[in-house]
Amino acid sequence: MELLQSTLQNIKQLNKEVMEKARERVDALCKPPGSLGKLEQIAIQLAGISEKLELDVSNKAVISLAADHGVYEENVSNNPQFVTVMQAIGFAKGFTGVCAIAKAAGAKVVPVDIGIKEDLPKDSGVIVKKVKYGTDNMAKGPAMSRQEAIQAIEVGIEIADEQVKQGIHVLATGEMGICNTTPSSAVLSAFCGCDPAIVTGMGAGVDSLQHKIDVIRRSLDINTPNPNDPIDVLAKVGGLELGGMAGVVLGAAANRVPVVVDGFISTVSALIAYKLEPKVKDYIIPSHLSEEPGAKIVNELLGLEPMLNMNMRLGEGSGAALAFPILDAACSMMNTMTTLEESHQYMLKIMGSQTV
Template sequence: MELLQATLESITEANKEMMEKAKEKVDSLCKPLGSLGKLEKIAIQLAGITEKLELDVSNKAVIALAADHGVYEENVSNNPQFVTVMQAIGFAKGFTGVCAIARAAGAKVVSVDVGIKEDLPESSGVINKKVRYGTANMAKGPAMSREEAIRAIEAGIEVANEQVKQGVNVLATGEMGICNTTASSAVLAALFKYDPAEVTGMGAGVDSLQHKIDVIRRAIEINKPDPEDPIDVLAKVGGLELGGMAGVVLGAAANRVPVVIDGFISTVSALIAYKLEPKVKDYIIPSHLSEEPGAKIASELLGVEPMLNMNMRLGEGSGAALAFPILDAACSMINTMTTLEQSGEYMQKVMADQIV
């Protein structure tokens, strides 16, 4: 709890004065005002986060947290639970979907076990931050204790801190956990008092969507999570990787590092972080709009607008990795474009040389 509390207390707003300076610079570039749209907004946001006008997000990392879910017992997924282990190792070895996209974006993928049911060998390359061996079945009782929920958040903070110490200057959140769309829908419904039917989708595959909705509804009724207490919601109907991703968002903000969030599950995790400390919103950059029905609702609640709509629903941090080059472009724009005044001076010299 000490790490979480210290992290929350260290988070400050983005530097508004630096954002004004960045806006002045962007507006002075050789282009019509606002013509580069969201690219301009991203550059201005990055300036406020880093407190610099010369921007650099060249050292990128997707932190992919993996954990298992006890609600798997309720047949809310038609995928084998062993996939969690398989993909966590795949993150570390570089052969999953997010790895392919991250490789193209010049980013690394950091695989973290925050609650897988199995013990992974050290040779797997997966960082061991295991809080417990998967959550309990939330349809029968709390998914985890409050203390375990806090430990999951702190595990994410620890990994974020470690990556920043290694020189990483932009983070992204990713995950793996069979049934984690069930947990995410439950958290979103409980935290903002939605009917589960409004925020629940097929996830990676389920035989009956109505059964999945009924399980989530039962979990909320049994556990009665407090919507005013995000840790209580996380503990009762959430997942360990959701807590870990919330911790990554908090850790990024505390270190004044931008964090790109992926789709539905990552956005719900960011909402947990936001409910704990609203100032984290200044550091969040949304990537894509997931195909999951709760994704749009979650983004609107967070007050962010995803920049991409690629009909993706893989998870893993894949959409966040896909957005990394857009951040590079925003940095290149503010760092290398000439101003209207500079272009005018250059053209005067060119024309003078031609006349001579």
């Protein structure tokens, strides 16, 4: 709890003075004002986060946290739970979707076992930070204890801190956990006070969407999570990787590092972080709009507008990795484009006495 509290206290507002200077420079660049759209806003946001006009996000990492879920017992997924193990090891070996996209973006993937049901081979390459061997079945009681929820958040903070110390300039959240759209939909339902049918989709595959919705309704009825207490919501109907990703968001903000969130599950985790400390919103860069029906709702709750709409719903941090080159472009715009005045002076210099 001490790490969580100190992290929350270390999250500060963006540097408004630097942002204003960045805005002035962006508006003065050799282009019509506003013509580069969201790229301009991202550059200004990055300046406010780093407190620098010279931007650098060259060192990138996707933190992909893996965990299992007790609610799998309720047949809310038709995929074998062992896939969580397979994909977690795949993260370390570079076999998965997020690894392929991260490689193209020049980013590394950091795989973390925060709650897989099984012990991984010692040479798996996965960082082991296991809080417990999967959550309990939330359809029968709390998914985890309050202390375990806090511990999951603190694992994410620890990983974020470690990556920043290693020189990472931008983090992204990713996850793996068979049936984890079920707790994600439950968490979102608890926060927005809406019926699960509004925010629940098919996820990676389920035989009956109505059954999945009914399980979430039952979980909410049994546990009665308090929407004003984000740790209570996480503990009762959440997941260990959701807590871990919330911790990554908090840790990034405390270190003044931008964090790119992936799709539905990652954004629900960002909502948990936001409920704990609203200032984290300024450090979040949304990547893509997931195909899950709750994705639009959770982004609206956070007041975020994802950059991409690629009809993706893989998870793992894949959409976040896909958005990394956009951040690179925003930095290049800020660092290499000249202002109109600079261009004019350059032309005067090279053309001598000729009229410019």
